[in-house]
Amino acid sequence: GDSVTQMEGPVTLSEEAFLTINCTYTATGYPSLFWYVQYPGEGLQLLLKATKADDKGSNKGFEATYRKETTSFHLEKGSVQVSDSAVYFCALSTLGGTALIFGKGTTLSVSS
Amino acid sequence: DVKVTQSSRYLVKRTGEKVFLECVQDMDHENMFWYRQDPGLGLRLIYFSYDVKMKEKGDIPEGYSVSREKKERFSLILESASTNQTSMYLCASSLPRGVQPQHFGDGTRLSIL
Numbered sequence: 001g002d003s004v005t006q007m008e009g010p011v012t013l014s015e016e017a018f019l020t021i022n023c024t025y026t027a028t029g030y031p032s033l034f035w036y037v038q039y040p041g042e043g044l045q046l047l048l049k050a051t052k053a054d055d056k057g058s059n060k061g062f063e064a065t066y067r068k069e070t071t072s073f074h075l076e077k078g079s080v081q082v083s084d085s086a087v088y089f090c091a092l093s094t095l096g097g098t099a100l101i102f103g104k105g106t107t108l109s110v111s112s
Numbered sequence: 113d114v115k116v117t118q119s120s121r122y123l124v125k126r127t128g129e130k131v132f133l134e135c136v137q138d139m140d141h142e143n144m145f146w147y148r149q150d151p152g153l154g155l156r157l158i159y160f161s162y163d164v165k166m167k168e169k170g171d172i173p174e175g176y177s178v179s180r181e182k183k184e185r186f187s188l189i190l191e192s193a194s195t196n197q198t199s200m201y202l203c204a205s206s207l208p209r210g211v212q213p214q215h216f217g218d219g220t221r222l223s224i225l
Binding site for chain 2 (some may be wrong): 049102
């Protein structure tokens, strides 16, 4: 079945460091891909999305490119801030499915 | 902005009680979802609904039921609460196609003693 695998955390970085969180997927058909972020004590918020191969989603300095050939959707940010500390979830959705399939989440901790 | 409101942020109940978790959305979304979130397991889908009075089982429906009598409201019911249902419960809603993003509430942290 469809699945999402993302790197295990926690990821600990200093402020202004470069961030990569890896995400790969397995899906039949052509999924849409999402990154969600969960700040402490809150629900999930959509961070960015991409709906077809080679699309790049971006928001708040974060970027991810839909790579069909490597079935990946890695999240990157050039310079992280303390306020980026959160749990990040990669997810996919296919036209044949209504619900999202989530990865297990990666905790990011940024220190000043 | 879409607003998904869960009735309680924290809830403490006893084993064997019948527990109701309520969720309301204000954007006329057809789809609504209940997930539970546990450390190391991510989010797992319990039930979802694509229309009033319609429901579908997710990955872990055992021990739960749902009710959707009105489009804006989706209730999760723990028929007889058990300690292994202690968790964070998240409600979400979306437009009716799978490629649409889901909008989440802030979650209910439920403890069963």
